[in-house]
Amino acid sequence: MKAPKVMIVGFDAATWDLAKPWVAEGFMPNLARLMAEGARGQLESILPPITPPAWTSFTTGKNPGKHGVFHFMESTPDTYALRYTNASSRRTRTIWKILNQAGIGTGTANIPFTYPPEVLNGYQISGMDTPSEKSAFIHPPELREELERELGPLKLDIRFLGFMNTDERRDQVLDEMRQMDEQWTHVGLYLLKHRPQDVTMLVFMSIDTVQHYFWQFMDKSHFLHDPAAEAKFGDAIRNVYQRLDESLGKLLEYTNDGTTVFVVSDHGGGPVSDRVVYLNRYLGQLGLLCYQQDTNNLLRKTLRTVLRRGYMFLRSNLSSRQKVRLAALLPQLRLKTESFYTSFTSIDWSQTKAYCSEVLASPPSIWINLKGRKPHGIVDDSEYENLRDEIITKISELRDPRTGEPVIKRVLRREKIFHGSFAAEAPDLNLDWWEASHFMTGPAFPMIRMNHR
Template structure:
């Protein structure tokens, strides 16, 4: 099949597909080779000018002017991707095309507290201006779906899919590494530094927070390029890993990665300074699960962490061993939020109930929910059918079935047969490939150089995926 892929996250560098591919949010910069085939880049530039890959000001929305610019940037990106997609549908038709609009995800992360009067960070003074910011994006993307329907041939199917839902962040803040330290499972290095040195470290972190919350994306990039050693110094002071004594640590949380919160066991033979013996592994996991279940909301006694999953309950396949050992349920309605732990605050409470306070550097007021949406329209699709129990991994086998292709052996997910009319199901039996023992193919070469990796990291920080 000829395929077209537009702005899908984590598709850089673009693959030499039969069709075209424009990489998404992990593209380092507009100067990168993010479009395949290369000639298409020049064609799109002639038609639309330079492609804008990111929304500016997300990391510095500390006043209305910058919030307005961020919203305008989201709208501009949506219009750009819609124009490009409609153009490519006409000039470079393919059998399957996928186009991602990131705006709905981003606007919910940063503007939810204006809309939600029950949010602990609800801002009544800003609500009159930004209450409809999220609704406006939904309406804009709904109109985009209408444009696609107008352009599609009559025998085509259109599918609207979200990879997750959205909801308010919790006011329950948990310091996981602090908790592990208090349980005796994580140890910080014993410092002999003077009080002045410790104060300097705190000051560095404070300055780093101010920089992240006040400078624009372009200003941050300029500083990172011009002063790489200063950047490294600041980020080292800000990262909770920098003070961990690995030779005496049994479990840890990667708190720098905001989501998903998870705990890894410092297992011998897995980590360079692993100290946990394989024979201790299951007992230690069970102990940590039990202790996490004991964290309670002081207001009503409810569990802070509704469920803790063992790795094998969620992941399978040849790379499952790379996942954390314990994954914490943070996507439930109340759930919790995590924050960075530092040794000088080790005797502070593990749980903090947040109250409304002036928001410093822009932070998420909403996060992801497990429930997303899936809508399909086209020939052979049932009208007004309600699909129960669909998962994101079901989309690949469902779309392959709709195309009449074989379902690869071992592919995750199931065909969502409830979408299709009975006659279509009867006349189109499922085709499945025979199982193969072949190992999964690996991509060759490193996709990023050091500068590009830093640019991607900065974008993920602006979006809130990395602290």
């Protein structure tokens, strides 16, 4: 057996806030051993601290302004439309290729935003941006056949979990997460054994998922905390940390004294806030954003177009397993889809100076409708700085009615956090939700509200 020179294990969204106490309590003996024998530290993520740019910065050593991956979605050039981001938006070299060029073999599995896979001297299995299980997400292609022959059909990590409102559904999701962790552990062990490389990396996604949907069950101070449900789901997150520690232990068996091991995360996690800001509505109140005064006919026409596009997107981007699941939830899904897209398509661009792409509401950011950048841009370059100053001032005036405190404590101008050839693709204003402020953004649904009157 050839041990790797470097083995990297990624725990997406793992946070010391949880891992440290659980290490101390004995739930994570393998991480405890690595911590005792090695070095550890608090990772500084990139800004904003979200999965697509964070792992891409890890892989390239560059800020998003230099690699070009900013978010889960990105604006298409010359239109206001949005599309899902994947690794084809990354416009710089990865460490894997650089190592290959130095004669060092590399193999990576399940790193987010690596689809389509790179042609590496070694292998690459793409991560969460893989559109479907039918996609060619493994290089070399014969490796997929080999893995599926040995381990059964490969599944992609579960996504689109917004409808988890019953205990039955929660149990089902926890079970699917366990299956996914087992699959990736088996894949990782198989690759270490049969496709050894100098440098290997494997990422597990389940901590991110479980923290998103189960935090309130363990956190007694959470506004959604339900003591009755705590007994059932209070340990859900800890169970995942514990399980991944066991997987880490198995992977470590393939290392030797010459192997450098990294356990890394891309960002942290924490509870959501019950303070909701409707950014586009607020921009509307400030006279900076204008909705179209549609007739019902146009409304219906828009809705039809929008729904068709939405369903086309879902059809082409979901796995069959996801489609089956979504079909059962279709009435809710339809409402969500309508609301989701309508709010964005109903903006009157010819009278809008600033907007929040609500499809990207988390994390929230604001774009200026600059002349020359978008087809209906109305803001002159000479007006740009004053407009950004005005918006920052107005945002600081939004107060929590319960405490009188500002809801959004920090707004970062684009050039504060992004630099490089692609920095101009980033939002003009980035609202801090990760450090000083705690809030969520909600979409404005002007047309849906009109329908309900």
